[in-house]
Amino acid sequence: MSKQPVPSTLAIEQPDTASRRSKLLSFRIELDPSRKESPWWMTIVSVLLALIFCGIFIAANGMNPITVYSKMITGAFGTTFGITETLVKSIPLLLCGIGVAIAYRISVWNIGAEGQFLAGAMAATAVTVYWPNLPVYLAIPAMVAAGIIGGGIWGLLTAIPRTYFQVNELITSLMLNYVALLALNYFVFGPWKDPKGFNFPGTPVFTEAQSLPLFGDTRLHLGLVFAIVCVLLYAFLMKYTRWGYELRLIGANPEAAKNAGIKISRHILLVMLISGGMAGLAGMAEVSGVTHRLMYGISPGYGYTAIIVAWLAKLNPVGLVISSFLFGGLIVGGFSVQTIGLPSSISSMIQGAILFFLIAGNMASKFRIRRQG
Amino acid sequence: MDVFVQIIVAAISSGTPLLFATLGGILIERSGIIQLGAEGLMLMGAVIACMTYLHTGNLALTLIAACAISAVLGVVHAFMCVTLRANQIVSGLALTLFGTGLSAYLGKSITGQPVAGAVPKVNLTWLEDVPVIGGIFSHLDILTWFSFILVIVLHLYIHRTSWGLHLRAIGDNPPTADVMGIRVQSFRYGYIIIGSMLIGLAGADLLLVYSPTWIEGMTAGRGWIAVALIIFARWNPIRALFCAYFFGALDTIGFRIQLIGSEVPSYFLKMIPYIVTILVLMFLGWRNRNKPSGSPESLGTPYIREQRF
Numbered sequence: 001m002s003k004q005p006v007p008s009t010l011a012i013e014q015p016d017t018a019s020r021r022s023k024l025l026s027f028r029i030e031l032d033p034s035r036k037e038s039p040w041w042m043t044i045v046s047v048l049l050a051l052i053f054c055g056i057f058i059a060a061n062g063m064n065p066i067t068v069y070s071k072m073i074t075g076a077f078g079t080t081f082g083i084t085e086t087l088v089k090s091i092p093l094l095l096c097g098i099g100v101a102i103a104y105r106i107s108v109w110n111i112g113a114e115g116q117f118l119a120g121a122m123a124a125t126a127v128t129v130y131w132p133n134l135p136v137y138l139a140i141p142a143m144v145a146a147g148i149i150g151g152g153i154w155g156l157l158t159a160i161p162r163t164y165f166q167v168n169e170l171i172t173s174l175m176l177n178y179v180a181l182l183a184l185n186y187f188v189f190g191p192w193k194d195p196k197g198f199n200f201p202g203t204p205v206f207t208e209a210q211s212l213p214l215f216g217d218t219r220l221h222l223g224l225v226f227a228i229v230c231v232l233l234y235a236f237l238m239k240y241t242r243w244g245y246e247l248r249l250i251g252a253n254p255e256a257a258k259n260a261g262i263k264i265s266r267h268i269l270l271v272m273l274i275s276g277g278m279a280g281l282a283g284m285a286e287v288s289g290v291t292h293r294l295m296y297g298i299s300p301g302y303g304y305t306a307i308i309v310a311w312l313a314k315l316n317p318v319g320l321v322i323s324s325f326l327f328g329g330l331i332v333g334g335f336s337v338q339t340i341g342l343p344s345s346i347s348s349m350i351q352g353a354i355l356f357f358l359i360a361g362n363m364a365s366k367f368r369i370r371r372q373g
Numbered sequence: 374m375d376v377f378v379q380i381i382v383a384a385i386s387s388g389t390p391l392l393f394a395t396l397g398g399i400l401i402e403r404s405g406i407i408q409l410g411a412e413g414l415m416l417m418g419a420v421i422a423c424m425t426y427l428h429t430g431n432l433a434l435t436l437i438a439a440c441a442i443s444a445v446l447g448v449v450h451a452f453m454c455v456t457l458r459a460n461q462i463v464s465g466l467a468l469t470l471f472g473t474g475l476s477a478y479l480g481k482s483i484t485g486q487p488v489a490g491a492v493p494k495v496n497l498t499w500l501e502d503v504p505v506i507g508g509i510f511s512h513l514d515i516l517t518w519f520s521f522i523l524v525i526v527l528h529l530y531i532h533r534t535s536w537g538l539h540l541r542a543i544g545d546n547p548p549t550a551d552v553m554g555i556r557v558q559s560f561r562y563g564y565i566i567i568g569s570m571l572i573g574l575a576g577a578d579l580l581l582v583y584s585p586t587w588i589e590g591m592t593a594g595r596g597w598i599a600v601a602l603i604i605f606a607r608w609n610p611i612r613a614l615f616c617a618y619f620f621g622a623l624d625t626i627g628f629r630i631q632l633i634g635s636e637v638p639s640y641f642l643k644m645i646p647y648i649v650t651i652l653v654l655m656f657l658g659w660r661n662r663n664k665p666s667g668s669p670e671s672l673g674t675p676y677i678r679e680q681r682f
Contacts, residue, residue, distance in 0.1 A: 057478065109462055161651060165658030170409065170462070171601045172654070175647040178594050186640035304470060311463065345477035345589070352413075352471025356449070359464060363457040 039365060043312065046361035050353040057349065061342070068337055068346075075336025076329035082336075084218040088290060090328030092117065092282040092299075094227040096306030097324050098234050099155075099278030101315040103271055105238070106250040106264075110272065112158055112173025113279040114303025115180035116151040120280025121287045122184060123150025125203055125294040128210045129192055136209035143210065143284055144226075151280015152273045154180065159272030163265040169272075177303065188296050202295030212289035223285030230278060235317035247271070279303060300331060301348060308355045327351065378508035380622060380629070385509070388621025389517050390415070390579035394599035395606060395613040396520075396527055397571030403531065403608055404564040405544040405671045406454050409465025411572050412596025413472020414443045418576025420476040423587040426488050436577055443573025444566050446472065451565040455558050458675035469596070477589045488585045492516055492578075516578050523571075527610040540564065544669030547676035557676050575599070594647065601650045605657065607667035623649055 055065030076086050096113040103110035123146040127139070134142060157176055161167035185201075194204040212222040238244040250257040250264055258264060282302065287294050309327050313319030334347025394411050401408040418439040425431075425438040446468060453464040492514045500511040531537040539560065542550035547557045576592065584591060598620055606613035627642030 057475065061478075111466065161655050161658070165655040166662070167651070167654040167658050168601075168604070171597060171604075172651050174594065174597045175601075175650050178647045179644050182640045182644050186638055190638060190640075307466065308470065343478055343481040345474055345481065348474030349471065349478045350474070352467060352469075352474045355463070355467040356453075356471055359459045359467060360453060360457060363453075363459040367457075 042361045042365045043358065046357040047312075047354055049361070050350065050357040053357070054346075054350045054353050058342070058346070063340070063342060068340070068342060071337050071340060072330070072333030076333040082332060084220050085332045086325065086328040087224065088219050088221070088328075089331045090324040091221075091223045091227050091289075092286050092302040093306055093309050093327050094320060094324035095223075095230060095282035095285070096279045096303055097309035097313065097320050098230055099151075099275040099282075100306050101310040101313065101320060102234065102247075102278070103275040104251075104310060104315055105247050106267060106271055107254070108159075108162070108268055108271060108275075109170045110155070110158065110173050110275050111170055111307060112154070112176050112303070113275075113306045114299060114301065115173070115177035116154045116276040116279035117283040117286075117299055117303050118177075118180040118184050119154035119276070120147035120151035120283030121294055121298060122180075122187060122283075123147055123280065124284035124287055125187075125192065126150075128206055129203065132207070134209065139209045140212065140288070143288055144281065147280045147284025148277040149280070151283060152277035154280070155272040155274075155276020156269065158276075159269045162272075163268050184294070184298070185296060188294055192294065194293075200295070202291075202293045204293065206288065206292045210288060211292050212285065214289075219290065221285065221289030223282075223289045226281060226285060230281070231317050231321060234320075238317070279306075305331070305348075305351055308351050308358075311355060312358060375508075378505060380625070381509050381618075383625040383629075384618045384622035385513070385517060386621070387583055387624045388618040389520050390575045390583060391595060391599050391602060391620055392520050392524070392614060392617035393575035393578055394572045394596060395602040395617055396523060396610055397568040397575065398599055398603045399568075399606065399608050399610060399613060400527070400540075400564050400571065401568035402603055402672055403540050403544045403669055404561045405547060405669050405674070405676070406451075406561060406565055407461040407465060407673045408450070408565075408568065408572075409462060409600060410446070410450055410468025410472065410569075410596075411575075411599050412592055412594070413469035413476075414446055414569055414572040415472075415576035415579065415592045415596045415599075416476040416590070417446060417472045418443050418573030419580040419591060420480040420483075420576075420587055421573075422577035422580050423480065423483055423486075423488055426581070427483055427486060432492060432581075435581070436574065439573045439577035440570040441573075443569045443576070446573075447566040447569025448562075450569065451562045454565070454675065455561045458677065461673055461675075473590060480587045480589060483587050484589065485586055488581060488587075492581050514582055516574075516582060520578075521614075524610045524614045531610065541669070544671060547671055551676070551678065561676075572596070572599075598646060598650055601654060604668075605653060608669065609667075620646055620650075 051069065055069070058065040058068050074082070076082050096117060099116070100110050100113050124143040127134070127143045127146045131139075131142070154176060158169050158173040161172050162169040188201045188203065192203045194200065194202060197204070214221050215224075238247070246257070246262050247267065249260065250262060250267060254264060283299075286298060286302075291298060305327050306324075309320065309323045312323040312326075330347045330350060334344040334350075337346060338344050394415060398408050398411060421442045422435050422439040426435040429435070450464055450468055453459045453467075454461045494512050494514045495518055497511045500507045529537075531540060539550065539553075539555045542553065542555060543557050543560050543564075551557050575595075579592065579595065580587060602613060602616045602620065605616045623646045627639065627645050630637065630642055631639055
């Protein structure tokens with residue numbers, strides 16, 4: 001071989017002028033292909049940053065953020081009453097959170113858990129209105145079934161336009177939230193209003209047979225068991241069944257799933273039925289276990305908070321339990337700072353900020369800083 | 374005829390906030406970024422407008438403040454979607470949830486305080502005697518006139534100027550646009566910020582003109598209807614005008630039916646806009662099942678220079 005090989009450095013010796021110029025500022029930020037998952041501590045950092053960020057607004061309102069936060073924490077976790085209250089709030093969050101998490105698994109953006117929650121609550125109440133004298137062993141199962149079916153149908157109303165008419169499920173599910181809220185108001189201000197309730201917008205108080213049993217003297221009710229059973233089922237189905245595997249496959253790569261012969265539209269319908277059913281069960285547990293009546297303003301936005309619960313948990317069952325407990329605490333803490341003159345909407349502000357910092361942190365940890373050239 | 378004119382006037386007055394929000398959304402989505410934060414941006418625009426107006430009483434300052442706050446939130450959305458390449462759907466959702474919470478927090482002290490007569494009307498007395506047209510156009514406020522002008526300007530901008538061509542190129546095919554020498558990332562930032570300002574203005578318009586007191590969550594899903602309107606309007610400003618007024622009419626029609634003494638409970642009448650939104654989307658999906666939807670082709674995909682498509 002007499003011929004000189006082509007120098008392999010040829011391309012490098014003639015870089016384009018732009019990159020030579022920027023060599024002095026020689027750092028660049030790029031996606032690190034090796035990092036798929038962000039580290040677990042990133043979640044904690046994101047939550048802390050969100051709290052600091054909201055602290056600015058609290059300070060702007062003339063309050064000391066540290067006082068406010070410690071008040072919230074002691075209100076939510078400091079006393080036995082606080083902890084049971086937090087658990088009571090975390091039951092609907094966990095159930096709705098499982099519901100939206102299962103939909104997000106296959107990238108169906110169900111933000112209608114709020115409406116599905118209300119639909120379940122209304123369906124369960126319908127049982128008490130139209131069959132008021134059922135014995136306890138019939139009343140509770142009938143209400144549970146009604147709640148799941150009501151929520152599930154509300155979920156299907158989102159899934160059917162999505163699968164057969166290519167309608168964006170975000171818009172449909174949100175519009176249905178408003179429809180459900182208006183329907184609820186119609187019932188509690190209209191035909192189902194308690195005739196002896198001094199014009200209070202709510203149904204008559206449920207009888208003993210229609211209420212979920214409580215644990216001891218606390219306000220904690222049997223819904224906790226429902227939630228735990230559901231989260232175990234969710235974990236089992238996702239991990240050990242063929243169905244869960246198919247869902248994970250659709251979530252990871254819908255194209256490959258379709259080629260593998262998985263019927264995506266049938267999965268979407270079933271998943272939305274389950275997703276709505278979970279939220280509907282939460283609604284049933286709330287009316288039957290906590291308020292003991294259907295009334296105006298029954299949900300302080302559980303369905304919306306559940307979106308953040310699911311996202312914080314990264315759709316993981318253990319994470320769902322932890323994050324729903326934390327957000328339950330946030331809601332209770334938000335109520336407890338009302339005594340020092342702050343609006344309870346502070347907790348929804350913190351929730352939004354947490355979601356922001358979560359996705360930012362999640363993405364930021366996928367980048368790396370490299371020297372250029 | 375009188376009733377017809379009244380309905381048109383009512384449709385314009387309740388459709389104008391929707392129109393502003395839709396136009397802002399069109400600008401953002403034309404550049405290839407999904408915008409689902411409209412509800413939060415509108416609420417923030419409304420609450421800031423209310424606070425500024427109650428403190429200063431100055432309309433110009435009020436509108437600037439509403440645009441400024443939504444521009445700041447727009448920068449955050451742009452940073453998430455363009456720089457960090459985060460999931461645009463979740464970023465928009467976060468914007469909505471955060472805006473809803475923050476506006477409720479900020480607005481607690483001003484709830485229920487009336488903001489009347491903030492926006493002056495343009496009284497065209499010489500037009501009054503013209504049938505129909507006079508009735509519709511002679512007493513509109515300046516924000517409505519501004520929205521008319523904006524529709525025409527945006528239509529010409531998007532379809533008739535080279536900058537508009539660049540905007541469409543960024544949204545349809547960012548790699549090609551980049552090769553043409555258009556700075557995709559910077560332009561996306563710019564359009565997200567301008568579009569967000571328009572959505573904030575929509576909130577201010579809703580508060581100052583349509584329902585002049587701040588109530589928590591006063592937009593009642595109008596931001597989401599605006600998101601749906603972008604799809605109805607097929608990302609076109611002129612169509613957006615008619616779609617927005619159609620929904621404005623739906624919004625007021627329930628109220629009208631109540632006035633003539635209908636037996637239907639008001640709760641069901643209030644459901645009309647939401648249900649019609651879903652039905653129209655379903656109809657469009659069915660009609661366009663074999664056609665492209667007209668959406669920008671790269672909508673929702675972040676542009677990464679090094680990555681091949």
